[in-house]
Amino acid sequence: MNELLLGLADDELVIGWRDSEWTGIAPLLEEDVAFSSIAQNEIGHARAVYERLTDDADALAFDRPLDEYRCAPLVELRLLDWGRTIARRWLYEVADEIRITALMEDPDVGGLAAKINREEAYHRMHAEMWRERLRDEPRFRDAVTELWPYALGVVLPAQREELAARVGLDEVEAVERGLHTDDFAPLWDEMTMVRRSAPVGSQW
């Protein structure tokens, strides 16, 4: 269970970080605001889940060596193209809904999962709105196909049939969490730089 929660928290932290990269440079002012808000929510979810696993959420979030992160490769990818970014947001939200809804049944973390789910409802509305807008664009369709094996790696094997049905694609071999993409090392370096470079005994 802890491994599952750590994977969830790492996913939320890293996608929050990636979403925040659009702050200031999104193609529309509205999307600057949207991506910044979504990033803030996702990182808030990460913190709340880390706090279930440890007394020091910052240490768990930022003091681990790279190979101990449990995030899915989908969230690590550095996507500079808007269509691919939206494809990931949409795939991630569909996958995330399946696992969060499953966690709502859990006696220990069900309440927290339900709270996260209330906030995610707005991320889903945002993702669905963009998907509707772009669904017939070849670049967007190609991006969904490209990212689909990665999306499958977000959820447990038992949840993949449902994910495939919701996305409307056939199950393929998933890009599993555990190994990291080449894009993760530079991100890890950036995310952890402040804490790594702080003098011993620094107070936050």
Added chain:
Amino acid sequence: MVTTEQVWAALEEIPDPEIPVVSLVDLGVIRSVDVSEGHVHVEFTPTFLGCPALEFMKRAIEDKVPGVNVEVIQDDSWSTDKITAAGREKLRAAGFAPPAPRLVQIQAQVHRCPYCGSTDTKLENIFGPTPCRSLRYCESCRQPFEQFKTI
């Protein structure tokens, strides 16, 4: 010795850091106050998990009620339905459309302009200046306004 009523009254005086027209009590984020043998225990529920004002609110409670133990409850017990009737009225008066009750929101999807009362409003952006707000525009009085999200 401090009483439960005094603690509630003190909490009533703490403004929300982002929307100061409402207090923490109006916002419904104080789930319980317990005073026993001089110890004050307050259960506090966050609005949005990523809200940067959380720590600020917790500290404001600690400053206002000396010796208080603030327990942050991260479960599903807060929703915008917990905002009190007085809190909703204060929001409306300040130009924030209060969140529709969850059932109404799901069934009707009606959003009323806090300035002129018209329901002829449209969504400009699901996201706004803070995670808890959306941006809408009133076609009737041509006024943009902030809508407290229903969660």
